[in-house]
Amino acid sequence: MASFLHLPAIFTLPSPLHGASFPARSRPNSLFHTRFSIKCRYAEANVNKDAFNSVSATIDVLADVKPERVVVLGGSGFVGSAICKAAVSKGIEVIGVSRSGRPTYSGSWIDQVNWVPGDVFYVNWDDVLVGATAVVSTIGGFGSEEQMQRINGDANVVAVNAAKDYGVPKFILISVHDYNLPQFLLSSGYFTGKRKAESEVLSKYPNSGVVLRPGFIYGKRRVDGFELPLDLIGEPVERIMSATENFTKPLSSLPASDLLLAPPVSVDDVALAVINGIRDDDFFGIFTIAQIKEAADKVRV
Numbered sequence: 001m002a003s004f005l006h007l008p009a010i011f012t013l014p015s016p017l018h019g020a021s022f023p024a025r026s027r028p029n030s031l032f033h034t035r036f037s038i039k040c041r042y043a044e045a046n047v048n049k050d051a052f053n054s055v056s057a058t059i060d061v062l063a064d065v066k067p068e069r070v071v072v073l074g075g076s077g078f079v080g081s082a083i084c085k086a087a088v089s090k091g092i093e094v095i096g097v098s099r100s101g102r103p104t105y106s107g108s109w110i111d112q113v114n115w116v117p118g119d120v121f122y123v124n125w126d127d128v129l130v131g132a133t134a135v136v137s138t139i140g141g142f143g144s145e146e147q148m149q150r151i152n153g154d155a156n157v158v159a160v161n162a163a164k165d166y167g168v169p170k171f172i173l174i175s176v177h178d179y180n181l182p183q184f185l186l187s188s189g190y191f192t193g194k195r196k197a198e199s200e201v202l203s204k205y206p207n208s209g210v211v212l213r214p215g216f217i218y219g220k221r222r223v224d225g226f227e228l229p230l231d232l233i234g235e236p237v238e239r240i241m242s243a244t245e246n247f248t249k250p251l252s253s254l255p256a257s258d259l260l261l262a263p264p265v266s267v268d269d270v271a272l273a274v275i276n277g278i279r280d281d282d283f284f285g286i287f288t289i290a291q292i293k294e295a296a297d298k299v300r301v
């Protein structure tokens with residue numbers, strides 16, 4: 001019985017022994033690939049001894065391994081928890097940061113996340129960013145003008161700079177669609193905060209930063225221990241809007257038309273688009289609602 005070494009990555013096996021060809025994929029430009037050689041030995045191999053000339057043989061396995069360690073800021077929130085859950089399901093190591101720390105409800109994925117309670121303005125970044133390969137920020141929200149500037153803008157600017165200082169190679173920001181709003185409405189603290197955060201991501205991470213701009217996000221949102229099934233509204237609306245897209249498109253140049261016309265997106269699609277962003281080195285820049293859905297499709301199984 002041959003014993004095989006299982007590797008989490010696609011690998012090449014330059015084996016003259018049996019001429020098998022394995023799918024090979026390598027991205028030599030990526031900084032964070034660890035290329036190493038592993039010796040593995042067949043024990044009591046049930047093989048053609050003429051071909052091997054011995055009972056046991058030593059082969060070299062070259063493996064491209066990209067260990068992923070993702071920090072999700074706001075990991076306990078509606079969008080953040082979907083991202084943590086999706087990342088865990090893809091075998092990615094996840095650190096979830098929020099002031100409240102670990103969510104109070106249960107779920108097997110929750111046990112697989114390393115929860116760090118902390119406020120992004122005061123957290124000890126040594127506890128979360130060392131060895132991280134990506135930071136995803138879902139931090140944002142509503143309140144007074146000042147609060148919205150602070151939470152949507154300043155909090156993310158702090159996070160982007162901390163990630164940059166710690167050499168984290170990728171930053172993904174959950175921002176927001178602009179709904180085609182007139183400029184005077186876009187000057188609210190919510191949107192100006194978001195755009196400030198976006199600029200910081202794109203200037204500090206010009207070749208890897210990701211800004212996702214979803215509209216209304218639907219899914220099951222937990223509020224005070226209850227689950228709000230936003231998908232009961234969001235899902236059919238998304239379907240109707242996609243079916244009528246050709247008729248409504250001409251209206252989209254009207255100011256604020258996207259308040260009605262921007263299709264909602266499921267929280268799972270936002271999470272999958274983030275996974276795509278974590279995994280694909282060529283995925284960077286600003287992504288619209290339609291592009292978020294396309295990115296999600298790339299990693300959906």
Ligand SMILES: NC(=O)c1ccc[n+]([C@@H]2O[C@H](COP(=O)([O-])OP(=O)(O)OC[C@H]3O[C@@H](n4cnc5c(N)ncnc54)[C@H](OP(=O)(O)O)[C@@H]3O)[C@@H](O)[C@H]2O)c1
Pocket residue numbers: 073074075076077078079080097098099100101118119120121138139140141151155174175176177214215216217218
């Ligand atoms: N939901 C939507 O329909 C929608 C649509 C478009 C864009 N977005 C954007 O998507 C993002 C996520 O939205 P969401 O609905 O998931 O919001 P949410 O449920 O309120 O989640 C926000 C998360 O951020 C954490 N947080 C807030 N302030 C923090 C701080 N100072 N330090 C550390 N953690 C902090 C919160 O946990 P603690 O309170 O425990 O700290 C929570 O985990 C936001 O930026 C939002 O603007 C949402």
